[in-house]
Amino acid sequence: MDISQQAKQARELFLDSKLEECLKYIDELHFDENDFQSYKFAQIYKGLSFFELSQQQQGQQCFLDLISKCEEKNKNDSDELDVIIQILYQWQNFDEDQMKAKKHNNNLYSCCENYKQKHEQSQRYDLYIYLFGVSVYNFIDYYPDKKHCSYLDNLIECQGKIQQFNQESIILIGWMQDYLGKHEEARKWYTVLELINPRYPGLANNIALTYEAMSEKKIAEEYFLKAVEICPNNSVILTNLAYHYQNNEQNEKAFELYEKSIKANPQFIGCFISYAKLLEDNQNIEKAKEVLLKGNQLNQSNTDILQQLVHLEVQESNYQKAQEYVDIIIQMNPNEGFFEYKFGSALFDKNQYDLCQTQFLRCLKKNLNPMLVGYAHSKLAYSYFSQFKFLKSFKQLMHLGNLDIEQFEFQEELDGIGYILDEIKEISLQKKVDILNSYQGIIQTRYKQIQLSTQDKFFQCFLEQKQDLYRNTVTLIAYQKHIQSLLTFKSSYNYWDLFLA
Secondary structure, eight states: OOOOHHHHHHHHHHHTTOHHHHHHHHHTOOOOTTOHHHHHHHHHHHHHHHHHTTOHHHHHHHHHHHHHHHHHHHSSOOOHHHHHHHHHHHHHHHHHOHHHHHHHHHHHHHHHHHHHHHHTTSTTOOHHHHHHHHHHHHHHHHTTOSSOOHHHHHHHHHTTTOGGGHHHHHHHHHHHHHHTTOHHHHHHHHHHHHHHOTTOTTHHHHHHHHHHHTTOHHHHHHHHHHHHHHOTTOHHHHHHHHHHHHHTTOHHHHHHHHHHHHHHOTTOHHHHHHHHHHHHHTTOHHHHHHHHHHHHHHOTTOSHHHHHHHHHHHHTTOHHHHHHHHHHHHHHSTTBOHHHHHHHHHHHHTTOHHHHHHHHHHHTTSBOOHHHHHHHHHHHHHHHHHTTOHHHHHHHHHHHHTSOOTTOOOHHHHHHHHHHHHHOTTSOHHHHHHHHHHOOSHHHHTHHHHHHHOOOHHHHHHHHHHHHHHHHHHHHHHIIIIIGGGGOOSSSOOOHHHHHO
16 A cells, blocks of 8 residues: 555544644645555545544544445445545444444445455455454444354454554544453453553553453553543543543542533534533532533534433423423434433333323334333333223233334243233223134234233133134144145145045
């Protein structure tokens, strides 16, 4: 890879954690129009410098602009630097917003495959760059699954073979191990990088977080302080150290660091949220609201701060004010049901059943991931039950039991159906039977579980009969669809006697 000395100097400034100097240096560079590779190389470290200074918006924009220029120049011909750009962008994406990273992940995979397809037969092709990209793609695609981790073997194989990006590959291995909960392995890889370059941006912070996860508080503090010394204007590091002191009941130090973090970068949302939590824990709710409102004023397009304001208002039973904040969030995300679900859950926990039902009914009409669909239906059913609206609760539980939601266990809900069948006399026997008869589909496959959760002999027999009928119906349908045609021999007559037996 032919990269100019100027671009390489930008990387050296980054690797020495001279991040503001790196940004200034790159902005003053003038690249030859024919040397797009050097431009790309330098812009990578401009974007990473923004991220390491906790200036996420500028970092995001730098990478997005770079990706756009690459697509315009490349004309569907990705090279190794394009793969690296996508890898590093996804690394930062995942740290900030896992769902966003998963949505963008196919772009990384497409870039890797395009690079392989276009260059595999040429001397320009680097197998380890390809494996590097695919490994990061698989980590993000599989996460949080901790069983399928073969991609780590590929990434480890790349380590040491990607000369220009060896340090990046090492910290990414440690980063992945940390996310997978393998903190001892993460520590080993961070130690490898520490021996090569103890000033690698963010390394000391990562090591501190790893020791924190391993309950090695003293060593964690040492590395947090080292991280602040290396990069004193990183709001993420300042916030992490503040949170460390907060967890160790050194609140005065935490307060001081949160204020310093906000001053260093008022666009870092995490600081406002952690600071407000500390104030809430110290029963200073009004000050917590003040901090969050300041954060919201400076970051009006962010919903995390508004959600924290909703939380505080709900805790103080200011439900109307909480609704106002939820309405602002919904204006920014009109088709997203998560926020109403979360508000509804908070109201459910406060026994505000009429209010929570409104939120659950609204969120179920919008985009909501399958698991939350299950939880919303379940909480809606139990809110009805808590108000003695047993018929509504029964119908809601039956409807939920008829949904095909992968990984949603349903056991508590099916036990609830059994309890209503056994104990709730306000619903007549005939009405219960009518409702059971009115549902067909997946719920019928769950009748055995309901049968086990009821002590009523009538319903045990009824559900067993329904199961038998269901199995017979499925058998006949399967016979007619898959087997009947195989029993046609030389004549045009089918063996209807077998079908009708």
